[in-house]
Amino acid sequence: MVQTLTVLGLESSCDDTAAAVVRQRKGTRADILSSIVHGQTDLHSAYGGVVPEIAARAHAEKLDICVKQALTQANITLGDLDAIAVTAGPGLIGGVMSGVMCAKGLSAATGLPLVGVNHLAGHALTPRLTDGIAFPYLMLLVSGGHCQYLIAHGPERFTRLGGTIDDAPGEAFDKTARLLGLPQPGGPSVEVEARTGDPKRFRFPRPLLDRPGCDLSFSGLKTALMRMRDQIVGEKGGLTRQDRADLCAGFQQAIVDTLAEKSRRAIALYLEHAPQEPVIAVAGGVAANTAIRSALETVSHGMGTRFTAPPLALCTDNAAMIAYAGIERFQTGALDGLDLTARPRWPLDQSSPAMLGSGKKGAKA
């Protein structure tokens, strides 16, 4: 590789507009020189979910501000960069296009090479950015739009062991929050409520545990929750604070138990590849959940596997992971031209058949 690579990353695939600068010196761990994230929670809060058109417009308005802030925070100028990396999919197409157009404009104006990055690769390569983890490692990617077990063999080579056939866990957390009148994003709100709840009071299903393999399903949990909620409301006329906390705790425990058991199975499959120092890493917004993190840690230690999870700010969407994935791709010589296109769907493992089902953010990869 060249001695030093400094890359600007742009991210706009869902409801976070982000820009970051990452620098990689040969033989050392990459450094995050800056990471700017402008969330859009306030813009979407009245609608109970992300509105794609509002998101795309807000990205278009905020991207150049983010870029300026990222360069200032990194104390560099465009002239110090070696490349521009941008999320080219998968995601909400209007937002992805905003990012790709901004990156193309910067590339055309400066002559810097353009690197289109798969958003999922950004999450999946984060353990290399944060902990320098070597290939092959097992990755559980859990976010608002995705849930899959992957073996990462290389920057662009992944084998999918299983994934959700319907909702992603983040989506289930968000829907649960909506059903209980809690604020979005639902994950953190439900986690806070669950802390004071009794996870045993309501018995939620553990979907697909009776089926071999590591596929998952989460859409039944919100249906179960809706029935329980309606029954309490029918009997007592409303939910008490404790009812809400108990529902959140029961729901979260079902996700924890399901992910723990499926992770046990995924680790067993991964160990068949005889990695020298086995590692399971978790990434994506749901990886911010403390109960999920600690359950996965227990499972992995029980199987003699190292567990790693990024700091919370690098679990949720950010551009540092895009800049870093851009560096990995740049090093393979895979550059893009001004004909780079935005892709709404872009599975990491192209050889596995598409997962069934389609959540709010499109077909599951």
Ligand code: KG4
């Ligand atoms: O990775 P991310 O920022 O965006 C996507 O690519 O989807 O993930 C966002 C998702 C949301 O559904 C949010 O509710 C969930 O991650 N999330 C959490 C927590 N923090 C964020 N879910 C459970 N517990 C949390 N603490």
Ligand code: ZN
């Ligand atoms: Zn994401």
